[in-house]
Amino acid sequence: MRVPEATSPDCKCSEGAITVEHVLMKCSKWSAEREELITPLHTTSVKEVLTSKAGGRAAIKMIQRTKILEQFKAMVEQEEGRTTKDREEEEEGSEEEIE
Numbered sequence: 001m002r003v004p005e006a007t008s009p010d011c012k013c014s015e016g017a018i019t020v021e022h023v024l025m026k027c028s029k030w031s032a033e034r035e036e037l038i039t040p041l042h043t044t045s046v047k048e049v050l051t052s053k054a055g056g057r058a059a060i061k062m063i064q065r066t067k068i069l070e071q072f073k074a075m076v077e078q079e080e081g082r083t084t085k086d087r088e089e090e091e092e093g094s095e096e097e098i099e
């Protein structure tokens with residue numbers, strides 16, 4: 001039996017693999033974004049961030065600047081039980097805010 005390749009490449013900060021939790025909560029590369037978007041949520045739990053509406057939006061903004069967007073989407077859908085339709089609507093609405 002083969003284990004699917006689900007490992008993430010190492011983050012450029014070399015503090016760990018580039019995962020949702022790493023980028024949102026730990027990575028030193030994104031400390032400015034974290035302070036702006038995640039710190040106001042007053043939680044150190046990546047699950048709490050992703051399962052709250054405000055946290056989800058903050059996380060999306062952060063993740064859009066990284067290369068783990070696809071991984072993040074899958075995780076949010078798992079946590080919130082969201083549909084593909086919801087996701088597409090949110091993407092449409094948030095596109096203007098990118099850059």
Ligand SMILES: [Zn+2]
Pocket residue numbers: 011012013014015016022023026027028029
């Ligand atoms: Zn990092």
